[in-house]
Amino acid sequence: MKDMKKKSVAILVALLMVFLAACGSSQNSGKNASNTPQPAPVNTDANGNQNAADDDELLPEEGAKLVVWESKEEKPFIEAIGKKFEELYGVPVTVEEVPGGDQGGRLATDGPAGLAADILTMPHDHIGPAATAGLILPNDYFEEETRATMVESAIIASTYNGILYGYPKSVETYALFYNKELISEPPATWEEVIEFAKSYNDPANNKFAIMFENGNFYFGYPFVASYGGYVFGNDGSDGSDLGVNTEGAVKGFEVFQSLKEILPLNTGDITWDVKTQLFTDGKLAMNIDGPWAVSTFRDQVDFGIAPLPAMEDGVPSISFSGVKSYYVNSYSKYPNAARLFAYFASSLENQLINYEMTGIIPAHKEAGEDERIKNDPIVSGFFEQFTYSHPMPSIPEMQNVWEPMAAAMTTIWNDGADVRQTLDTTANTIKQRISSSN
Incomplete structure (x- = not known):
């Protein structure tokens, strides 16, 4: 239980990635020019559908491999979609079990030391210290899609100082x-x-x-x-x-x-x-x-x-x-791959899979209209109270x-x-x- 884990509006900051890339040090691969999206011949979306590529399509870095921190309860889900992500992008994913309440503290020490996971799944009330210390990257490349598809309270909770950092996955x-x-x-x-x-x-x-x-x-x-x-x-x-x-x-x-x-x-x-x-x-x-x-x-x-x-x-x-989101470690050696995974894991399809596997309440707007959610008296009961809640x-x-x-x-x-x-x-x-x- 004990990850304890809560409405306002956020300011769009679409160009922040470019600023970070320009100002970052070559020693910090999470903040260097590798953050800039690279062109791709094929666009594979978060649901695995292939479409004609855009000129600014994000590609994983060559040789990328990812580590994700996740709680015991949701570890099986992350392991399952990690295999799916590797099939789609060729990037292997390793999952390490770390309670959500412990991830912020570990990131503060392990991030600069290069020992932290590439993607974290900490609760939203931990992002203030992490963002202030520069430990997490903004959700910039997928910001527009995230704002359009997630419930407003999840966007608010995953934002700090007007900057969207999280890729929301669940509310509680x-x-x-x-x-x-x-x-x-x-x-x-x-x-x-x-x-x-x-x-x-x-x-x-x-x-x-x-x-x-x-x-x-x-x-x-x-x-x-x-x-x-x-x-x-x-x-x-x-x-x-x-x-x-x-x-x-x-x-x-x-x-x-x-x-x-x-x-x-x-x-x-x-x-x-x-x-x-x-x-x-x-x-x-x-x-x-x-x-x-x-x-x-x-x-x-x-x-x-x-x-x-x-x-x-x-x-x-x-x-x-509370809102749980995926966050990208700013010290990740593979920030592009990490962004892709965070976006992929928080897609509508994968949030519904997570619901089926672990019982989470999805943060995606369309999930609330899914018959599985609407007909679940437990989830719908929590969701009703969620409408009378404030993000922590x-x-x-x-x-x-x-x-x-x-x-x-x-x-x-x-x-x-x-x-x-x-x-x-x-x-x-x-x-x-x-x-x-x-």
């Missing part, structure tokens, strides 16, 4: 798992959850109506955003504008605090392992979790997926969403938010602390951390 957010044997229809609001809990809860026997990781800000974001609060302004891109203690955030966390009435456990007692076991055992009626948990429950619980319970007055609960900010300042907000949630929940005072103090802590890190 958390939603409401409900045990159909315990509750026939999922509650539409938190008020309905509370009413259900009054007759269902039995803490002495570990029976609870609902659980979520209430000490984890990833899952606490709905209580900030649903009433108009925010983390950073300008759709998450302005690190100088912090909104975790606005009136909307205060109102939301007052709702959060009131829920201890139906979940009388401290934050440290509600872990992913604990609630997963209770849901599997049929003692937990509703569980807020993400698509990464589907495989755990699929053969053990008769469950459905629904949007998160709405706040008071039917206000939708706005979750954090990808700016470096976000790294200063997680720990203080988790501490605030713990204090508000466990100790019944004053919400406004706690959030004001937390906001000051975050600002100080941002200032000291600049």
Whole structure:
């Protein structure tokens, strides 16, 4: 699960590749003249169709071979399409298993040393530090096609400082798992959850109506955003504008605090392992979790997926969403081949294959119209919540938010602390951390 992993518009930067090629060093093959597209006699598109070549068709470098970092869950998919890519382009692909949450850190050290993979598959909230450090190349050659074919939120999330870096492959957010044997229809609001809990809860026997990781800000974001609060302004891109203690955030966390009435456990007692076991055992009626948990429950619980319970007055609960994309290592010896692979792997056809193999929610616009997706109640349930989500900010300042907000949630929940005072103090802590890190 634990890759944690969230709308604005991006500015087209179609000529950036040329700039990088002109300014790069010959010692950094990811930024030298080899980035410039070369003419090709035949154009093979991402679905393997051959057409008349364009003059600026991108070709793999001679002798190119690629390494891709991918998580354990999606490694079989990458290995399968890697073989297909080699058949089409003559470029062998090796897949190394690296968790998505670890890839950004490893790229920072292994990239300049020439030890990192050519293509990474890290979550979008890691691109800020990577882009700032010059560790990833812009998605420039295929930018127009990517913008035209991927859902807007995926484009936003794969963009940093107006530059598109990612080749989106999947989107994800958390939603409401409900045990159909315990509750026939999922509650539409938190008020309905509370009413259900009054007759269902039995803490002495570990029976609870609902659980979520209430000490984890990833899952606490709905209580900030649903009433108009925010983390950073300008759709998450302005690190100088912090909104975790606005009136909307205060109102939301007052709702959060009131829920201890139906979940009388401290934050440290509600872990992913604990609630997963209770849901599997049929003692937990509703569980807020993400698509990464589907495989755990699929053969053990008769469950459905629904949007998160709405706040008071039917206000939708706005979750954090994440977007996973392919990124090209700027230190790659084969940047052309790497670009081609990232584009190929993120094609409509291959996203649907990935869905069939691993259950991902595709980022491609047309995938949402595919009958396999439309008729999948699990994927469609997550996708409905995705429409009520915000991409997690990808700016470096976000790294200063997680720990203080988790501490605030713990204090508000466990100790019944004053919400406004706690959030004001937390906001000051975050600002100080941002200032000291600049």
